[in-house]
Amino acid sequence: MKRIMPSQHKRAKPFQRSKQMKKGNKLISVLVLAGMMLSAVSAMAGEIRIGITMRMVSENGQKYGQMMMDEIDLINKGGGINGNQIVATLMNDECKSDKGVANANKMIFQKKVHLVVGSSCSSVTLPIVDVTAKAEVPQIVPHSTNSKITQKGSAWVFRVPVSGRFYGGVNAKYTGENIGTRIAYICAADAASQGDCEKMQGQMKSQFGASPVYVAQVQEKEVDFRTHMQKIKTANVDGVMIAALAETMARALVQSYEAGIGPEVRRIGSSSASNSPVPAIAGDAAKGVFFTAAYSHSDKRPIARLFNEMVRKRYGIHAPDHDFSQAYDLIRIVEIALENADLELTSSSLKQDRIAIRDAIAGVRNYQGLASGPISFCSDPAPVCRDGNRTAVLIAYTKGGEKYELEVLARVTMPMDFGL
Amino acid sequence: MEFDFNSLFAFIIFGITIGVVYGMVALGISLIYSGLDIVHFAHGEIYMFGAFFGLVMAKDMSIPYPAALIGAMVLAGLMGMLIERVFYRRLTRSGGGYTVAGMGMIICGFGMSVALMNVAFLIWGADAKPFSINLGMPLQLGNISIPQSYIITAVISFLLMGMLHFFLKYTKLGLAVRAVAQNKDIAYLMGINVPVFISLIFGLACALAAAAGVLIGPMQSVQVEMGYLMLMKAFAAAVVGGFGSLPGALLGGILVGIFENLGAAYISPSHKDIYAFLLLILVLMIRPSGLFGIEAKVKA
Numbered sequence: 001m002k003r004i005m006p007s008q009h010k011r012a013k014p015f016q017r018s019k020q021m022k023k024g025n026k027l028i029s030v031l032v033l034a035g036m037m038l039s040a041v042s043a044m045a046g047e048i049r050i051g052i053t054m055r056m057v058s059e060n061g062q063k064y065g066q067m068m069m070d071e072i073d074l075i076n077k078g079g080g081i082n083g084n085q086i087v088a089t090l091m092n093d094e095c096k097s098d099k100g101v102a103n104a105n106k107m108i109f110q111k112k113v114h115l116v117v118g119s120s121c122s123s124v125t126l127p128i129v130d131v132t133a134k135a136e137v138p139q140i141v142p143h144s145t146n147s148k149i150t151q152k153g154s155a156w157v158f159r160v161p162v163s164g165r166f167y168g169g170v171n172a173k174y175t176g177e178n179i180g181t182r183i184a185y186i187c188a189a190d191a192a193s194q195g196d197c198e199k200m201q202g203q204m205k206s207q208f209g210a211s212p213v214y215v216a217q218v219q220e221k222e223v224d225f226r227t228h229m230q231k232i233k234t235a236n237v238d239g240v241m242i243a244a245l246a247e248t249m250a251r252a253l254v255q256s257y258e259a260g261i262g263p264e265v266r267r268i269g270s271s272s273a274s275n276s277p278v279p280a281i282a283g284d285a286a287k288g289v290f291f292t293a294a295y296s297h298s299d300k301r302p303i304a305r306l307f308n309e310m311v312r313k314r315y316g317i318h319a320p321d322h323d324f325s326q327a328y329d330l331i332r333i334v335e336i337a338l339e340n341a342d343l344e345l346t347s348s349s350l351k352q353d354r355i356a357i358r359d360a361i362a363g364v365r366n367y368q369g370l371a372s373g374p375i376s377f378c379s380d381p382a383p384v385c386r387d388g389n390r391t392a393v394l395i396a397y398t399k400g401g402e403k404y405e406l407e408v409l410a411r412v413t414m415p416m417d418f419g420l
Numbered sequence: 421m422e423f424d425f426n427s428l429f430a431f432i433i434f435g436i437t438i439g440v441v442y443g444m445v446a447l448g449i450s451l452i453y454s455g456l457d458i459v460h461f462a463h464g465e466i467y468m469f470g471a472f473f474g475l476v477m478a479k480d481m482s483i484p485y486p487a488a489l490i491g492a493m494v495l496a497g498l499m500g501m502l503i504e505r506v507f508y509r510r511l512t513r514s515g516g517g518y519t520v521a522g523m524g525m526i527i528c529g530f531g532m533s534v535a536l537m538n539v540a541f542l543i544w545g546a547d548a549k550p551f552s553i554n555l556g557m558p559l560q561l562g563n564i565s566i567p568q569s570y571i572i573t574a575v576i577s578f579l580l581m582g583m584l585h586f587f588l589k590y591t592k593l594g595l596a597v598r599a600v601a602q603n604k605d606i607a608y609l610m611g612i613n614v615p616v617f618i619s620l621i622f623g624l625a626c627a628l629a630a631a632a633g634v635l636i637g638p639m640q641s642v643q644v645e646m647g648y649l650m651l652m653k654a655f656a657a658a659v660v661g662g663f664g665s666l667p668g669a670l671l672g673g674i675l676v677g678i679f680e681n682l683g684a685a686y687i688s689p690s691h692k693d694i695y696a697f698l699l700l701i702l703v704l705m706i707r708p709s710g711l712f713g714i715e716a717k718v719k720a
Binding site for chain 1: 424426427430431434438545546547548549550552558560563564565567569639640641643645646649681684685689690692693
């Protein structure tokens with residue numbers, strides 16, 4: 001029989017002990033893990049999960065997102081939705097489609113959200129529509145205007161803002177009747193601006209038979225418009241449409257005056273002209289610019305006054321633009337829909353809860369909030385049902401700068417199938 | 421659209437005004453390359469910081485625009501010297517050009533670019549800031565109106581570059597800078613404090629970039645991301661002119677400015693940024709060392 005040397009024996013003992021300890025540790029780890037999973041599942045049950053992806057690179061962008069989170073927080077503090085708390089995840093897509101899609105995937109497959117909110121930029125919202133359609137998750141759009149978003153035929157998407165097809169019609173009608181038909185276009189490469197430009201040109205053609213005098217496609221963040229402005233100046237136009245994101249538009253407006261294009265040539269903005277960086281950066285060059293939007297802070301309704309006051313106090317914004325009002329309206333619509341939805345909110349009911357939320361949003365009719373007109377949805381996955389707001393407000397800047405002022409020129413409700 | 425000479429003249433003027441700004445940034449890049457044997461990839465961010473320094477001084481501190489321009493140049497110069505002393509010196513001491521340290525320097529430049537952009541983001545946020553200064557009514561030349569800011573940009577740029585030329589060519593300090601650029605070891609043996617002069621070269625290059633930022637601010641507003649495209653155009657200008665050549669940088673800048681404006685006006689306005697690089701490829705095909713570059717120059 002082999003003798004075990006004392007030293008060997010001593011070495012063997014701790015090894016055996018550690019083996020037993022490892023077994024025990026494994027068991028404890030498994031139990032702890034199982035406990036954690038169970039508690040996570042039980043924590044997830046009974047909560048409504050919302051994933052929000054937005055452009056939050058600018059100061060206002062951050063505040064739109066913050067406003068949504070604050071409003072959700074207020075709902076939770078008031079007892080939640082039928083006793084269930086909303087757990088919201090806010091993510092920044094920086095207006096980049098790859099980041100937006102990554103955010104949507106993360107929210108859908110990791111966070112297991114019941115509803116996706118987003119995005120601010122059409123170029124981000126467009127690919128997310130495909131993601132939510134494939135994953136069968138309801139999506140509600142806060143700011144994006146490109147008409148193609150609802151034309152994709154997804155049964156899961158709803159749009160709170162006014163579609164570009166309505167904006168284009170209203171802008172073209174006002175321009176053709178009051179300004180003239182010789183229009184030059186500067187169109188930035190982002191999806192919203194491309195959509196606005198395309199719709200405006202199409203409407204000018206169909207309503208007045210007018211072709212563009214000059215069209216320039218520019219980069220999303222173009223900084224030098226002088227060549228275009230010189231060419232536009234020599235083309236003797238009645239108006240210049242600048243369809244671009246806020247900062248780019250502001251630069252173009254300033255450079256249009258620098259090139260010697262006088263105020264008699266009216267500047268037409270795309271819907272992002274509503275964003276406060278436009279008058280803030282463009283200063284006096286913003287005066288006279290007209291555009292269509294979904295909200296004007298000069299709205300005299302009590303609800304609008306209260307809203308303006310709230311945004312001023314809470315976020316220090318002198319005059320909230322329509323992206324603020326749309327973010328607010330979206331949360332109210334979601335609140336109504338969630339209250340009406342028949343939700344189980346268990347770990348196994350995710351799919352049917354998503355369907356219930358989709359159907360509840362489709363059931364929202366004549367929501368009267370801050371928006372320019374009532375917002376209604378229905379179940380058909382077509383633009384007539386999914387473009388909720390079809391009333392555009394025609395607005396003009398009467399003063400530029402930080403303390404800018406606006407006037408409402410008209411408020412127009414378009415037929416549901418307009419521009420399709 | 422009909423061809424008219426007034427517009428052609430306007431496009432050339434626009435090209436020159438933006439071109440001299442490219443030239444100033446390119447001059448800084450060339451100066452650093454001549455003196456330190458490195459390509460500085462964070463120069464666009466120095467340009468952006470300079471623009472913000474000028475904006476803060478002119479807008480928040482109500483300092484007159486010319487004083488804000490000088491102030492921004494001084495601040496950016498000091499900032500550049502600090503960056504060189506703290507971050508780059510260890511690497512540049514081990515050599516530049518094609519050495520391992522030279523490669524490290526390129527990567528360090530990229531890192532510095534990202535770091536500076538994030539610092540600026542934390543301080544000023546991502547929003548574009550208007551840099552509006554009232555310089556009076558645009559100058560009318562026939563059918564062309566040229567804003568005063570364009571004229572001032574061109575005049576100040578030429579003035580600064582002239583001063584730099586005078587400094588390098590006709591002063592003792594300038595002679596020492598050129599000696600350091602030519603051969604650091606021999607310059608050291610001649611009694612020149614080489615590290616101090618390297619700092620000076622870096623500071624000068626950064627001051628020029630800041631001046632470009634302050635001059636372009638009123639035309640295009642100021643924002644954190646403004647440096648990237650400017651860096652690309654300035655590189656194109658530096659390569660077209662001949663890397664390391666100071667007059668070449670200026671001429672390269674002007675050529676890039678004119679070429680991209682004429683391309684945008686007469687070929688396609690949608691692809692304005694491509695023309696600078698088309699010119700770059702064209703020049704490299706015909707004269708690989710650039711218009712003023714020295715054929716046999718080897719940096720190592």
